[in-house]
Amino acid sequence: xxxxxxxxxxxxxxxxxxxxxxxxxxxxxxxxxxxxxxxxxxxxxxxxxxxxxxxxxxxxxxxxxxxxxxxxxxxxxxxxxxxxxxxxxxxxxxxxxxxxxxxxxxxxxxxxxxxxxxxxxxxxxxxxxxxxxxxxxxxxxxxxxxxxxxxxxxxxxxxxxxxxxxxxxxxxxxxxxxxxxxxxxxxxxxxxxxxxxxxxxx
Amino acid sequence: xxxxxxxxxxxxxxxxxxxxxxxxxxxxxxxxxxxxxxxxxxxxxxxxxxxxxxxxxxxxxxxxxxxxxxxxxxxxxxxxxxxxxxxxxxxxxxxxxxxxx
Numbered sequence: 001x002x003x004x005x006x007x008x009x010x011x012x013x014x015x016x017x018x019x020x021x022x023x024x025x026x027x028x029x030x031x032x033x034x035x036x037x038x039x040x041x042x043x044x045x046x047x048x049x050x051x052x053x054x055x056x057x058x059x060x061x062x063x064x065x066x067x068x069x070x071x072x073x074x075x076x077x078x079x080x081x082x083x084x085x086x087x088x089x090x091x092x093x094x095x096x097x098x099x100x101x102x103x104x105x106x107x108x109x110x111x112x113x114x115x116x117x118x119x120x121x122x123x124x125x126x127x128x129x130x131x132x133x134x135x136x137x138x139x140x141x142x143x144x145x146x147x148x149x150x151x152x153x154x155x156x157x158x159x160x161x162x163x164x165x166x167x168x169x170x171x172x173x174x175x176x177x178x179x180x181x182x183x184x185x186x187x188x189x190x191x192x193x194x195x196x197x198x199x200x201x202x
Numbered sequence: 203x204x205x206x207x208x209x210x211x212x213x214x215x216x217x218x219x220x221x222x223x224x225x226x227x228x229x230x231x232x233x234x235x236x237x238x239x240x241x242x243x244x245x246x247x248x249x250x251x252x253x254x255x256x257x258x259x260x261x262x263x264x265x266x267x268x269x270x271x272x273x274x275x276x277x278x279x280x281x282x283x284x285x286x287x288x289x290x291x292x293x294x295x296x297x298x299x300x301x302x303x
Contacts, residue, residue, distance in 0.1 A: 032281035
């Protein structure tokens with residue numbers, strides 16, 4: 001029964017379509033492995049967060065307006081990337097590229113805020129070498145920031161492809177995976193916001 | 203095969219977005235106004251984060267929809283189990299280290 005079903009699928013004209021959905025499945029598996037990467041960095045941070053070695057602690061370093069702005073900017077960009085997917089399902093290429101541009105700009109604003117936050121902290125003498133707490137902090141938050149930065153490069157490349165080729169099964173899948181990735185980064189940030197920043201200023 | 207992908211609607215994205223904003227503001231207010239003592243506060247904000255995680259999973263990433271069998275959900279559950287084991291296990295084991303010193 002299952003074999004007959006598989007054979008029927010093989011002769012199906014939508015072979016290409018099945019390839020694309022298989023790639024989306026593969027991307028889900030990548031997200032799970034990325035989740036495990038963040039799990040180990042979170043575990044390291046939680047264990048080391050009290051080990052300040054005479055250096056500054058979280059409540060002395062974290063500035064509430066800064067990380068609250070970062071949180072809302074990333075949350076909004078996750079929403080606008082969702083609106084991009086909706087525009088794609090309606091076949092509206094212009095709206096799709098427009099929402100992706102809004103998403104990328106918000107992502108860039110997020111990265112800008114994070115870089116200025118890191119620069120201020122280093123300026124105050126809180127570097128990655130100051131304490132175990134700060135090593136864990138910069139590794140965890142920096143890895144997330146690197147993911148967002150790479151996401152921006154990837155999203156820009158997809159926008160160029162969309163402008164050239166329009167919505168094809170391939171660009172459709174690429175937009176779908178990049179928005180999935182973007183939502184995932186927002187999910188990781190929820191926990192950074194809670195565990196690192198909120199528990200840091202408590 | 204018609205529903206091989208997740209669709210959602212403007213409504214579901216907007217509901218998810220508004221719920222996420224609320225679930226961000228509540229822990230922020232709780233922490234900044236010191237409204238609870240330490241342990242209940244930590245439990246409350248982590249509960250809020252997990253709730254927001256679920257909101258985004260359902261309203262943004264649409265894990266309820268999609269092709270069956272949902273291998274992506276199975277992979278996700280495995281990932282959640284591993285994540286929980288790594289984080290909770292590390293915290294638990296290292297708490298003994300704190301006692302020794």
